[in-house]
Amino acid sequence: MSAxxxxxxxxxxxxxxxxxxxLSLGFPLVLYFTIxxxxxxxxxxxxxxxxxxxYFMVGLVSFGTMSAMLSxxxxxxxxxxxxxxxxxxxxxxAPRAYFRAKVVTAYMMALVSIGALYLAGASLGVxxxxxxxxQMTGLILVxxxxxAALGIAIGHVLTPDSIGPAVGGGVSLLALLGGTWFxxxxxxxxxxxxxxxxxxxxxxxxxxxxGGHPWPGRAWVVIxxxxxxxxxxxxxxxxxxxxxx
Amino acid sequence: xxxxxxxxxxxSARSGIGMHGLFKSFxxxxxxxxxxxxxxxxxxxxxxxxxxxxxxxxKSTTIDMLLGLLAPDMGSVSIFGRAPAEAIxxxxxxxxxxxxxxxxxxxxxELIAMMAALYPAPLGVEEVLELAGASAFADQRTxxxxxxxxxxxxxxxxxVSDPELLVLDEPTVAMDVEGRRAFWTTMREFAARGKTVxxxxxxxxxxxxxxxxxxxxxxxxxxxxxPTTEIKAMVGTRTIRAxxxxxxxxxxxxxxxxxxxERRGEAVVLSCADSDAxxxxxxxxxxxARDLEITAAGLEQAFLALTGDGEGDAAGAEPTVRS
Numbered sequence: 001m002s003a004x005x006x007x008x009x010x011x012x013x014x015x016x017x018x019x020x021x022x023l024s025l026g027f028p029l030v031l032y033f034t035i036x037x038x039x040x041x042x043x044x045x046x047x048x049x050x051x052x053x054x055y056f057m058v059g060l061v062s063f064g065t066m067s068a069m070l071s072x073x074x075x076x077x078x079x080x081x082x083x084x085x086x087x088x089x090x091x092x093x094a095p096r097a098y099f100r101a102k103v104v105t106a107y108m109m110a111l112v113s114i115g116a117l118y119l120a121g122a123s124l125g126v127x128x129x130x131x132x133x134x135q136m137t138g139l140i141l142v143x144x145x146x147x148a149a150l151g152i153a154i155g156h157v158l159t160p161d162s163i164g165p166a167v168g169g170g171v172s173l174l175a176l177l178g179g180t181w182f183x184x185x186x187x188x189x190x191x192x193x194x195x196x197x198x199x200x201x202x203x204x205x206x207x208x209x210x211g212g213h214p215w216p217g218r219a220w221v222v223i224x225x226x227x228x229x230x231x232x233x234x235x236x237x238x239x240x241x242x243x244x245x
Numbered sequence: 246x247x248x249x250x251x252x253x254x255x256x257s258a259r260s261g262i263g264m265h266g267l268f269k270s271f272x273x274x275x276x277x278x279x280x281x282x283x284x285x286x287x288x289x290x291x292x293x294x295x296x297x298x299x300x301x302x303x304k305s306t307t308i309d310m311l312l313g314l315l316a317p318d319m320g321s322v323s324i325f326g327r328a329p330a331e332a333i334x335x336x337x338x339x340x341x342x343x344x345x346x347x348x349x350x351x352x353x354x355e356l357i358a359m360m361a362a363l364y365p366a367p368l369g370v371e372e373v374l375e376l377a378g379a380s381a382f383a384d385q386r387t388x389x390x391x392x393x394x395x396x397x398x399x400x401x402x403x404x405v406s407d408p409e410l411l412v413l414d415e416p417t418v419a420m421d422v423e424g425r426r427a428f429w430t431t432m433r434e435f436a437a438r439g440k441t442v443x444x445x446x447x448x449x450x451x452x453x454x455x456x457x458x459x460x461x462x463x464x465x466x467x468x469x470x471x472p473t474t475e476i477k478a479m480v481g482t483r484t485i486r487a488x489x490x491x492x493x494x495x496x497x498x499x500x501x502x503x504x505x506x507e508r509r510g511e512a513v514v515l516s517c518a519d520s521d522a523x524x525x526x527x528x529x530x531x532x533x534a535r536d537l538e539i540t541a542a543g544l545e546q547a548f549l550a551l552t553g554d555g556e557g558d559a560a561g562a563e564p565t566v567r568s
Contacts (some may be wrong), residue, residue: 005358006360009355009356009358010359012350012351013348013349013351013355014350016350022556079348081343082346082347082348083345084345084346084347084348086342086345087342087345089313089333090312090314090333090339090340091333091363091364092334092335092363092364092365093363096561137263198445
């Protein structure tokens with residue numbers, strides 16, 4: 001028995017879906033060049049202390065990777081609609097391994113999206129020491145954990161018809177409030193709301209360029225809380241969907 | 246196929262499949278719907294059993310409980326002495342569910358390899374493809390298959406674990422005649438390896454041809470359980486209808502193979518245990534009989550007769566012409 005081999009085929013079929021793959025990869029790239037291109041020489045975007053090419057690079061990484069994580073929900077919803085989940089439930093594949101395959105696949109998609117945007121950023125002059133690139137990537141990947149849980153949860157709650165708008169709307173809102181399109185002010189209502197969103201902390205990963213640690217203790221608490229909450233939601237949704245007690 | 250095993254209670258539950266006192270109801274728009282109302286079925290290892298019944302009899306609900314896809318409200322299931330989840334974790338169960346399609350963006354061969362990866366001791370991928378008659382299109386993407394090809398792949402998915410118990414829920418519903426024949430050839434071949442097979446169907450012919458034993462369900466209960474020949478005699482009643490005025494009904498009941506007769510205007514309706522003998526006798530005695538029509542009672546009608554239960558909508562009889 002090899003859950004790894006199973007995960008490999010899961011990846012293969014996700015990456016084979018070219019239309020979906022190119023769209024989820026290409027869209028953030030197009031947006032990036034559209035927004036960051038004209039502002040490529042802005043060194044301190046909106047008082048954030050970060051250059052526009054770097055800020056928007058991480059901003060769109062947040063947008064693109066959140067879409068990638070939630071797209072696992074779309075795949076789950078489709079599999080449910082064709083009865084594939086029932087078929088899987090009469091195999092030895094444990095729910096844990098099933099979730100792992102979904103999460104690994106979503107993270108692979110996210111990594112491809114990150115790689116593509118890093119290249120695009122470099123082409124607009126983003127330059128960081130190797131250690132900073134790694135630190136930034138690490139924070140982004142940690143910030144995505146609650147989104148991985150959310151992807152699984154909505155996959156078991158929504159139908160293939162409704163999940164597209166839900167993912168599109170959800171990601172857009174999280175990106176907007178998290179600061180993908182413009183730096184969140186240092187104080188005020190927007191600032192207060194953003195503090196509680198994982199998307200904000202993903203975008204804040206760009207502050208590695210300023211040296212030090214871009215995430216205060218509060219960031220780790222927010223991510224941990226969302227992870228706990230959404231994991232619970234995912235487990236509940238799965239159990240309710242499959243009628244397991 | 247294996248020989249007919251003893252039926253009913255008394256078979257060791259440890260060696261085979263046991264479903265005991267199963268109840269399941271669902272919430273419906275107008276109160277609870279009792280889908281399964283006390284089902285007991287024992288299946289010996291190596292036996293091929295048909296679960297026969299009209300739509301809405303509770304066959305699929307029973308199968309879902311057997312597979313652990315649904316938790317019964319009451320009752321218990323054991324598969325070779327184990328709980329369903331345990332038997333499934335060991336790869337002992339393969340199933341072709343009533344509804345369902347395949348996931349896309351993989352070739353047929355890749356899909357079977359993917360599923361094989363989940364089991365401790367699967368059959369070889371090429372062997373399964375061969376067995377299920379899917380070798381010819383093994384390199385096609387799953388989303389490009391015809392309906393018949395999809396069904397073959399679904400049966401390959403059910404067989405890939407080399408299961409001890411194979412469960413098929415109305416597997417041939419979407420198949421044409423040729424596909425049906427090929428499918429059952431495959432399943433026969435597989436059952437001949439000493440496997441236990443349970444299949445649900447509403448085709449009496451399928452139960453008769455491919456099962457050792459048939460369990461009849463209606464309204465969520467088992468209404469009969471026995472060798473297929475017995476079941477066939479029970480539900481296989483045929484009706485002869487003929488235009489035959491001026492003949493006493495009582496005389497007609499004395500014809501060979503006739504159980505009962507009834508007059509409807511100019512026509513008479515004979516219900517027959519042996520319609521072959523009855524038609525010969527009828528024509529010999531009354532050569533003037535015309536507009537002859539022989540119909541097999543539909544399963545629904547047969548079940549209504551068996552259960553002595555007028556509720557539910559009995560579907561019309563299926564006309565058949567016998568030579």
